[in-house]
Amino acid sequence: MxxxxxxxxxxxxxxxxxxxxxxxxxxxxxxxxxxxxxxxxxxxxxxxxxxxxxxDDEGLGCFSRPLPWGSYGMLARASLSAPTLGTALKRWCRHHGLITDDVALALETVGDTARLTLRAHRRPQALTEFCVVSVLRNIHGLASWYVDSRIPLQGAQFPYSPPPHLDAYPVLFDGPATFEAGHAALAFDARYLGLPVKRDEAAMNQLLQRALPLTVRSYRRDRLLVQRVRQVLASQPLDAHNAEDLAALLNVSARTLHRQLRDEGASLQALKDEVRRQRATELLLRTRRPIKQVAQASGFQNEKSFIRAFRGWTGRSPGEWRSERTA
Known part of the structure; x- marks a missing residue:
C-alpha cells in the first residue's frame, strides 16, 4: 500500500x-x-x-516533470530493433535520459555479472522508494519480455533504509536485497545480455494495449535455466545434492525448477548425470586422484554410488575405465 x-x-x-x-x-x-x-x-x-x-503522467509524480501518456511505449519501440538484449538495454538507458534527467540509468558488465544501475540526481524525497522500485521493475519486466525469458536476479540494492514493508521485497525482486547503498542496482547473469530480442512490431502493438503486467507480474519461463543448472552443478556440486538445495541456489522453488526444466525438454537427473559424468571423466583422465576423491569432487555422497552410476554410463568401473585409457 x-x-x-x-x-x-x-x-x-x-x-x-x-x-x-x-x-x-x-x-x-x-x-x-x-x-x-x-x-x-x-x-x-x-x-x-x-x-x-x-x-497524464506515466512517471506517477516520480520526476520533476510529467511523462505524458505513451512515453514508455516510445522508449520500448526505440529498443525493439536491437539484435540482442544487451544492445536493447543500453538504448533504453540512454533514451530514458532524454525524457527525464532526474535519474541516470546505465548497464554495466563486470566479469560474468551485468548490473542495471539507477543514480538519482535529485535529493531523496517522499517518492524516492516508489520511483526506484517502479523504474527498476519496469526495465526488468521489459527486458524479460524482449527475450521471452525470466531474468533471475543475483541481487538488488537500494539507496534508502529498509522500509516497514520489507517483507514485500522478495516478491518484487527475487534476489537478495541490500539497503543504504550509494545507488540502486539490479544484478543478473551477463549471459542474458547475449540473448536475441525475439519480439516484433506486432507483438509490441499488442503489448502496449496492456503493458503494466510487465512491471507488476514476474516472468516465469527462463530460457537459460538449463545453462544455469549446469553451472551450479559444476561449480557447487557438494551444495546441490537434491532439488530443494539446487532450487534455493537458483532462487526458485523446487516445483518451479522441475516445471521449467520440463518445459525446456530437460530433467534434473539427466543434467546431473551429464555434469557429473563430464567432471568424473576429466578427473580420471587428468589426475591420479583416488576413486573416492573423484567421487566426492563429482558431487557423489559416497564411492559406492559413484561406481554404480559410472557403470551405468560406461559399462565399466571408474578404475577399469581409467586403466583402459591411460595404459
Missing part, C-alpha cells in the same frame, strides 16, 4: 482527487493510510493505469 500512498501524493501535488483511481482498483480510501495493508497484483495494475491516465 506504500506505493498507492505515493500515487496519492502525486494527486495531491496536482490538486486532484484520487478517488476514481482507488475505486477502479477497489481500494477503500481508509485502507491507504494503514501501515500493514497490502494490495494484489491486479489492484496495482488497475490503480496505476487509472492514475497514469488521469494525471
Amino acid at each position: 506504500a506505493f498507492v500512498r505515493a500515487m496519492v501524493l502525486a494527486y495531491a501535488a496536482r490538486g486532484m482527487d484520487p478517488v476514481r483511481a482507488l475505486q477502479a482498483a477497489q481500494i477503500a480510501p481508509e485502507e491507504v493510510s494503514h501501515p500493514r495493508a497490502r494490495i494484489t497484483a491486479a489492484q496495482m495494475e488497475a490503480v496505476s493505469d487509472a492514475a497514469m491516465r488521469e494525471l
Whole structure:
C-alpha cells in the first residue's frame, strides 16, 4: 500500500482527487493510510493505469516533470530493433535520459555479472522508494519480455533504509536485497545480455494495449535455466545434492525448477548425470586422484554410488575405465 500512498501524493501535488483511481482498483480510501495493508497484483495494475491516465503522467509524480501518456511505449519501440538484449538495454538507458534527467540509468558488465544501475540526481524525497522500485521493475519486466525469458536476479540494492514493508521485497525482486547503498542496482547473469530480442512490431502493438503486467507480474519461463543448472552443478556440486538445495541456489522453488526444466525438454537427473559424468571423466583422465576423491569432487555422497552410476554410463568401473585409457 506504500506505493498507492505515493500515487496519492502525486494527486495531491496536482490538486486532484484520487478517488476514481482507488475505486477502479477497489481500494477503500481508509485502507491507504494503514501501515500493514497490502494490495494484489491486479489492484496495482488497475490503480496505476487509472492514475497514469488521469494525471497524464506515466512517471506517477516520480520526476520533476510529467511523462505524458505513451512515453514508455516510445522508449520500448526505440529498443525493439536491437539484435540482442544487451544492445536493447543500453538504448533504453540512454533514451530514458532524454525524457527525464532526474535519474541516470546505465548497464554495466563486470566479469560474468551485468548490473542495471539507477543514480538519482535529485535529493531523496517522499517518492524516492516508489520511483526506484517502479523504474527498476519496469526495465526488468521489459527486458524479460524482449527475450521471452525470466531474468533471475543475483541481487538488488537500494539507496534508502529498509522500509516497514520489507517483507514485500522478495516478491518484487527475487534476489537478495541490500539497503543504504550509494545507488540502486539490479544484478543478473551477463549471459542474458547475449540473448536475441525475439519480439516484433506486432507483438509490441499488442503489448502496449496492456503493458503494466510487465512491471507488476514476474516472468516465469527462463530460457537459460538449463545453462544455469549446469553451472551450479559444476561449480557447487557438494551444495546441490537434491532439488530443494539446487532450487534455493537458483532462487526458485523446487516445483518451479522441475516445471521449467520440463518445459525446456530437460530433467534434473539427466543434467546431473551429464555434469557429473563430464567432471568424473576429466578427473580420471587428468589426475591420479583416488576413486573416492573423484567421487566426492563429482558431487557423489559416497564411492559406492559413484561406481554404480559410472557403470551405468560406461559399462565399466571408474578404475577399469581409467586403466583402459591411460595404459
